[in-house]
Amino acid sequence: MVKHIVMWNIQGSSDAGKAAAIDRVKAAFEALRGKIPGLLHIEIGVDRSGVDYACDVVLYSEFESQAALDAYAMHPEHLRVRQDIEGLRVARHQVDYAT
Helix, strand or coil, X not given: CEEEEEEEEECCCCHHHHHHHHHHHXXXXXXXXXXXXXXXXXXXXXXXXXXXXCCCEEEEEEXXXXXXXXXXXXXXXXXXXXXXXXXXXXXXXXXXXXX
């Protein structure tokens, strides 16, 4: 199994604008459930800590294999999500690891 974790900082010109952008990111990734072969689990979390060094959103996902994760990267539904959230992030961090 391969775990794929991505964290973003999201931009917004106001608290409400940032919250709306975060909701958009969350909804976009949640819509991938059941649409990607080999994607075993997907979870999207929004930071509640409020500390200045925290990321705003985290994506935690599990894939049956590295090949499944590689296929996800180019899957049309994933590419659609990437396009939908284009321009919303300020920073992105990623970790992939096998278990």
